[in-house]
Amino acid sequence: MENMDKKYEALFTPWKIGNVEIKNRIVMCPMGGTSLFGWFELGGCHFDKEAAKLFLERANNNVGLIIPGIAPLRDTFFGKWLWQNPKMFEELKEFMDEIHKTGAKLFVQLTAGMGRSWAITELIAPLHKNKFTRAILKPIIDTSHELASPSPQPSRWAHDIECPEMTKEQIHEIIEAFAKTAKLCRDAGVDGVEVHAVHEGYLLDQFAIEFFNKREDEYGGSFENRYRFVAEVVKAIKEACGEDYPVSLRYSVESKMKGFCYGAMPGEDYVEVGRNMEESEKAAKYLEDAGYDMLNADNGTYDSWYWAHPPMYMPENCNLEDVAHIKKFVNIPVVCAGRLDAEVGANAVAEGKIDGVGVARQFLVDPEWITKLIEDRVEDIKPCICCHAGCFNFSSSKGHANTQDLKDTMGLARCALNPETMQSKKYSVKPAKKSKKVAVIGGGIGGMEAAILCAKRGHKVTLFEKTDKLGGVFIAAAAPSYKEKDKALIAWYIREIAKYPVEIKLNHEVKNVKELDADEVIIATGARARRIPIKGVEKSVEAVDFLLGNKTVGEKVTVIGGGLTGCEIAYELYLQGKQPTIVEMMDDLVTTPGICLANTSYLRDFFKTNKVPVHLETRVKEIGEGYVTVTHKDGSEEKIDADSVILSVGYNPAPLEKKSAHVHVIGDAAAVGNLRTVIWGAWDVAMKI
Numbered sequence: 001m002e003n004m005d006k007k008y009e010a011l012f013t014p015w016k017i018g019n020v021e022i023k024n025r026i027v028m029c030p031m032g033g034t035s036l037f038g039w040f041e042l043g044g045c046h047f048d049k050e051a052a053k054l055f056l057e058r059a060n061n062n063v064g065l066i067i068p069g070i071a072p073l074r075d076t077f078f079g080k081w082l083w084q085n086p087k088m089f090e091e092l093k094e095f096m097d098e099i100h101k102t103g104a105k106l107f108v109q110l111t112a113g114m115g116r117s118w119a120i121t122e123l124i125a126p127l128h129k130n131k132f133t134r135a136i137l138k139p140i141i142d143t144s145h146e147l148a149s150p151s152p153q154p155s156r157w158a159h160d161i162e163c164p165e166m167t168k169e170q171i172h173e174i175i176e177a178f179a180k181t182a183k184l185c186r187d188a189g190v191d192g193v194e195v196h197a198v199h200e201g202y203l204l205d206q207f208a209i210e211f212f213n214k215r216e217d218e219y220g221g222s223f224e225n226r227y228r229f230v231a232e233v234v235k236a237i238k239e240a241c242g243e244d245y246p247v248s249l250r251y252s253v254e255s256k257m258k259g260f261c262y263g264a265m266p267g268e269d270y271v272e273v274g275r276n277m278e279e280s281e282k283a284a285k286y287l288e289d290a291g292y293d294m295l296n297a298d299n300g301t302y303d304s305w306y307w308a309h310p311p312m313y314m315p316e317n318c319n320l321e322d323v324a325h326i327k328k329f330v331n332i333p334v335v336c337a338g339r340l341d342a343e344v345g346a347n348a349v350a351e352g353k354i355d356g357v358g359v360a361r362q363f364l365v366d367p368e369w370i371t372k373l374i375e376d377r378v379e380d381i382k383p384c385i386c387c388h389a390g391c392f393n394f395s396s397s398k399g400h401a402n403t404q405d406l407k408d409t410m411g412l413a414r415c416a417l418n419p420e421t422m423q424s425k426k427y428s429v430k431p432a433k434k435s436k437k438v439a440v441i442g443g444g445i446g447g448m449e450a451a452i453l454c455a456k457r458g459h460k461v462t463l464f465e466k467t468d469k470l471g472g473v474f475i476a477a478a479a480p481s482y483k484e485k486d487k488a489l490i491a492w493y494i495r496e497i498a499k500y501p502v503e504i505k506l507n508h509e510v511k512n513v514k515e516l517d518a519d520e521v522i523i524a525t526g527a528r529a530r531r532i533p534i535k536g537v538e539k540s541v542e543a544v545d546f547l548l549g550n551k552t553v554g555e556k557v558t559v560i561g562g563g564l565t566g567c568e569i570a571y572e573l574y575l576q577g578k579q580p581t582i583v584e585m586m587d588d589l590v591t592t593p594g595i596c597l598a599n600t601s602y603l604r605d606f607f608k609t610n611k612v613p614v615h616l617e618t619r620v621k622e623i624g625e626g627y628v629t630v631t632h633k634d635g636s637e638e639k640i641d642a643d644s645v646i647l648s649v650g651y652n653p654a655p656l657e658k659k660s661a662h663v664h665v666i667g668d669a670a671a672v673g674n675l676r677t678v679i680w681g682a683w684d685v686a687m688k689i
Helices: 006-012 049-059 086-101 123-130 132-137 145-147 168-187 203-208 228-241 277-288 321-328 342-350 359-364 368-376 445-456 484-497 542-546 566-577 597-609 675-686
Strands: 015-017 018-024 025-028 103-109 190-198 246-252 257-259 294-298 334-337 354-360 435-439 460-464 502-505 522-525 528-529 554-562 578-583 618-623 626-633 635-639 644-647 651-652 663-665
Touching: 006 342, 015 359, 018 103, 049 086, 086 103, 086 168, 103 168, 123 132, 123 145, 132 145, 168 190, 168 228, 190 203, 190 228, 203 228, 228 277, 246 277, 257 334, 257 484, 277 321, 294 321, 321 334, 321 342, 342 354, 354 359, 435 445, 445 460, 445 484, 445 502, 445 522, 445 675, 522 675, 542 566, 554 566, 566 578, 566 597
Parallel strands: 025 354, 103 190, 190 246, 246 294, 294 334, 334 354, 435 460, 435 522, 460 502, 522 663, 554 578, 554 644
Antiparallel strands: 015 018, 528 651, 618 626, 626 635
16 A cells, blocks of 8 residues: 555554454445345345445455445345345355455345335335235235334325334334344354444334334333334344344434425524434434444435435535534444545544445445555546436435336446446446447547447547537536536546547537548437527527536526426526526426436425525416516416526437447437436447447
């Protein structure tokens, strides 16, 4: 580590969880979809070789402690308990031998369940609501079991579904399953287990939080009763595995909740309806006394999901202050997670504020990031942009349950920026059978990704970009003040493409692909902004022109379009001290499926908290001088004062040429999407040339 910047030294000191020594302070935190026992598998739980490959690669790249994503104690499909599958644990033992050769340690995270936070999908919700179809469905997927909560209450994802109350028999069955499964893990050589979770508003957290728990038996009411379930879990595990077998707890310091599906903003003065700091100080010590050996901590519930899964709008290191505070009340190690910068984390460890630095999504983007940090190649680390587009794109809007595609639900923990993550059978870099001349037209993210991959495979690549810089429309997308990671991603691509023999021709607009000296042509020319046929539309400013600073706006700004781009523009306007108003035709903001609820709920809560006017189910009739006239759902008209109007109503693909035998169209030029569709689409084409 002689090349490493000394500011990271504290990250590479050993520490202990119980009697288990961890070689460094970097913890790969659990992410749904990375379970070693599979995730949402139709064929039932099995040893997941794709997840195993993911962890082994990270273990070989210097991670200290690995905690795979949640392993439900009971299969989602067909209801078999994990402990009833001995073959799976035999395979786990072989895998643990390989992990230990790297010097890394691994804890398996076991979950009691999700309760009212179970992300019931649009497909399953109507089947659950009907008693007849629910009964038919039960042997395959017992939705009532998955939704079972401390008390009857609305589902977080489908507010018209009432979650049933969990019985004491079910509680005791889960406690027994924790103990039996933990013993099988111990016998397989797993270094410890993590209990999921008094965290993020999952089932055990719902029992712990009075707002969710209205029970009148020994598992509800008093502080001790509410934390009884989680205390009995660790005691059962210790009884089965021995007092010296480490048990971590995934823990949220504060709930950051103002109400049902309404979270608190960073720095906001509010009344906590969930677990406040006073209770958390008591709870942390109580949980240590119950037998837990570590707290793996951050903040939030599904009602304030952006604390546990911070989007780019949340400040970096958003949970550190609260987690560092709670460490003062316990004598066991405490790990902090949540957009935690490596240098800030190293300082916090050096100062004794925390014991471990929890990192999750960065491991999906770049499996070698720790190695690069050690080798003082920080600029080579591909940055996570906190988009959730591949790893956790559970999405929801008004009146809809989880609108995420079922294939996505069954394939979490993939990465928008790195197609190989959890998809190594589908995406891999293999030498081309024959080297070809490949022309890439368009120097945006998709064009650069395709050019890099073609060059890696041995093709001779020329990239044509009509402007004087690389980045394409993503330059505008990265322009807002809170998009520092997006800006870093563009910089990373420009540095990365320079490492390969790609001829880059800037200020070179291609108008006819037939004039190119190329065997294959990749069209990555992006999309064109839509215009809507309303009176005065010429007075509006295009979203891209605003983002790039080509056109300035006044103080009162009406944003037409409440999709993701429109909301991000309104958010930026507010941060600039201006007065935005959003006008949207749909019944909610950001209704597009596949955009994570952690991201969208932050924007919705921000506008609600800060009283930004939002007009839903509303159409624009006219843009005038100093005003916008809109028509509401009931037919009434309203004139809104507006110094400026920004148009953000979507895009249409703008391919230079149509797809043919040797012409391939990728990214927004093929179909308007996001970075995930752009990058994965680039691989779909570039792998086959």
